[in-house]
Amino acid sequence: MDFAIFGVVWLGASALAEWGWLHICRQSLGCLISNEGILAYHAFNFVTIVLLPIFLFVSGLIVFALLPRRAGDERPPHPCECPSRPTFASCWSVGTIAANLLLWLHPTVFDMQKIFAAQLPANNRHDLVIDVTARQWEWIFSYPQYHLRQTVNAAGLDELVIPVRRPVDFRLRSADPFHPYDIEADVIHSFWIPAFGIKEDVIPGETRNEYVMATQTASYRTNPEVRVQCAEVCGPGHPWMEAPVRIVTARQFRAWIHRQQRWQRSRASR
Numbered sequence: 001m002d003f004a005i006f007g008v009v010w011l012g013a014s015a016l017a018e019w020g021w022l023h024i025c026r027q028s029l030g031c032l033i034s035n036e037g038i039l040a041y042h043a044f045n046f047v048t049i050v051l052l053p054i055f056l057f058v059s060g061l062i063v064f065a066l067l068p069r070r071a072g073d074e075r076p077p078h079p080c081e082c083p084s085r086p087t088f089a090s091c092w093s094v095g096t097i098a099a100n101l102l103l104w105l106h107p108t109v110f111d112m113q114k115i116f117a118a119q120l121p122a123n124n125r126h127d128l129v130i131d132v133t134a135r136q137w138e139w140i141f142s143y144p145q146y147h148l149r150q151t152v153n154a155a156g157l158d159e160l161v162i163p164v165r166r167p168v169d170f171r172l173r174s175a176d177p178f179h180p181y182d183i184e185a186d187v188i189h190s191f192w193i194p195a196f197g198i199k200e201d202v203i204p205g206e207t208r209n210e211y212v213m214a215t216q217t218a219s220y221r222t223n224p225e226v227r228v229q230c231a232e233v234c235g236p237g238h239p240w241m242e243a244p245v246r247i248v249t250a251r252q253f254r255a256w257i258h259r260q261q262r263w264q265r266s267r268a269s270r
């Protein structure tokens with residue numbers, strides 16, 4: 001009888017947890033505006049949906065085994081007695097093997113493979129390259145294919161502008177080009193655009209890549225999640241180490257590039 005109560009409680013708790021999780025997920029999916037963030041979201045969501053009932057079953061079983069027994073209650077099985085309970089042992093073995101296979105073979109695994117495949121040179125040779133330099137406490141963006149160094153907006157603040165639906169190869173470095181004698185002198189930062197749903201650590205002495213494609217136009221002005229934010233505590237200026245981001249159409253991006261080139265040429269000729 002106790003096992004029947006346990007089964008009902010477990011099923012009810014699992015249904016409630018799955019409902020709550022899916023409710024939270026629906027809200028967070030609507031905030032993501034990058035191809036890679038959406039793929040990673042689906043993979044994480046699938047794994048959590050499969051694991052929630054398993055987690056509740058195991059943790060519930062531990063609590064159930066600790067409850068005091070009344071006289072005449074069925075004694076819980078000792079692990080050594082499992083051979084005498086072939087049905088339970090078989091179901092447990094088949095269920096866990098099936099769950100593990102599912103996590104390996106489900107299509108979301110191949111979705112994650114798409115993210116990793118972006119790192120192959122053959123798949124990223126046409127990407128827009130953006131050099132990102134992290135220094136205490138500023139993000140500097142350069143566009144080597146357009147000969148642009150440290151792009152800024154009308155207010156003179158560092159600004160990142162990305163064309164929508166074009167793959168971008170962010171080349172991430174931690175360095176300080178304004179340091180008086182050692183431009184390599186800096187600390188670990190983390191490149192994070194909350195609306196993209198992914199992030200990458202930026203390590204002094206290393207160049208790391210992050211490959212992303214934005215799925216819709218957006219701007220920091222209307223959505224504060226569309227910003228570069230340092231996600232690694234890097235000193236007293238860390239909370240303010242952010243930069244506005246704009247995701248624009250291809251036409252707007254070309255116009256912005258031309259404006260930046262004109263502005264940088266006039267600044268160099270002064």
Ligand SMILES: [Cu+2]
Nearest residue numbers: 230232234238
């Ligand atoms: Cu930081």
